[in-house]
Amino acid sequence: MQPQQFHPDQWFTAGHGPRYEQLYRHLSKAIAAGDLAQATQLPPERDLAELAQVSRVTVRKAVAQLVADGVLDQRRGAGTFVRPARSRTEPYLSKLLSFTEYMLHRGKTPTSSVINQGIFYPTPDEQLALGLSAADRVARIERLRAADGIAMAVEWSSLPQDILPDPASVGASLYDLLRANGTAPARAVQRIRSVNLPATEAALLNLPEGSAVLRIDRTGFLASGRPIEFTRGLYRSDIYDFVAELRLEANL
Numbered sequence: 001m002q003p004q005q006f007h008p009d010q011w012f013t014a015g016h017g018p019r020y021e022q023l024y025r026h027l028s029k030a031i032a033a034g035d036l037a038q039a040t041q042l043p044p045e046r047d048l049a050e051l052a053q054v055s056r057v058t059v060r061k062a063v064a065q066l067v068a069d070g071v072l073d074q075r076r077g078a079g080t081f082v083r084p085a086r087s088r089t090e091p092y093l094s095k096l097l098s099f100t101e102y103m104l105h106r107g108k109t110p111t112s113s114v115i116n117q118g119i120f121y122p123t124p125d126e127q128l129a130l131g132l133s134a135a136d137r138v139a140r141i142e143r144l145r146a147a148d149g150i151a152m153a154v155e156w157s158s159l160p161q162d163i164l165p166d167p168a169s170v171g172a173s174l175y176d177l178l179r180a181n182g183t184a185p186a187r188a189v190q191r192i193r194s195v196n197l198p199a200t201e202a203a204l205l206n207l208p209e210g211s212a213v214l215r216i217d218r219t220g221f222l223a224s225g226r227p228i229e230f231t232r233g234l235y236r237s238d239i240y241d242f243v244a245e246l247r248l249e250a251n252l
């Protein structure tokens with residue numbers, strides 16, 4: 001990666017989110033594409049801030065995210081290096097990721113468009129999943145999710161009204177909003193199966209009706225154990241690559 005590739009012209013677009021996030025995305029893509037090859041050393045924070053014309057705090061935040069993603073390795077006294085691709089998958093194994101994060105990890109640009117949203121009385125399924133009574137309310141948001149402009153998933157999310165009082169306030173990422181409110185799920189349980197795509201969703205995903213897709217139902221819980229998210233989604237089967245680690249139980 002040439003020094004000019006850190007120039008804001010290369011990665012910054014006004015109105016496309018905070019600088020650290022855009023810089024993070026740019027670097028993440030450069031690593032995924034191999035422009036920043038493995039074992040490459042990143043310029044020191046001060047130089048990077050100068051090249052990218054941002055504060056050192058911005059650089060630090062972007063780099064910290066890449067370290068958390070497992071794509072960069074910070075060695076005390078030595079610098080920051082691009083990790084070998086092989087050791088990169090490890091952190092995703094059982095990490096609770098949002099669609100946005102998952103796509104950013106893969107060097108893709110996620111987008112989201114709202115199909116429907118509102119506040120409703122909960123269905124029996126929602127009551128069960130979210131521990132609500134029939135008199136409570138749920139916020140629902142149905143979204144079409146895309147990566148690099150290609151439709152990837154349709155998601156129907158339901159959250160208790162006190163967790164999401166205004167579904168219209170969800171921006172690009174539901175989890176970003178929940179995180180900002182301190183109510184992002186700390187744990188989730190997912191049920192995954194293969195289904196055939198109904199006509200309406202096939203049209204949204206630009207796939208033939210009946211194509212095999214993944215249906216994933218996720219219930220997300222706060223650290224306290226309270227269920228706060230019930231999302232059902234239909235996902236193109238080529239986007240998710242699930243890895244399950246299995247261990248032999250010692251004393252069966």
Ligand code: 16G
Nearest residue numbers: 098099100173174175176216218231
């Ligand atoms: C993922 C989750 C979904 C969650 C969404 C939030 C799966 C199978 N599902 O798609 O439950 O609501 O991320 O994404 O991974 P966001 O923060 O980008 O809106």
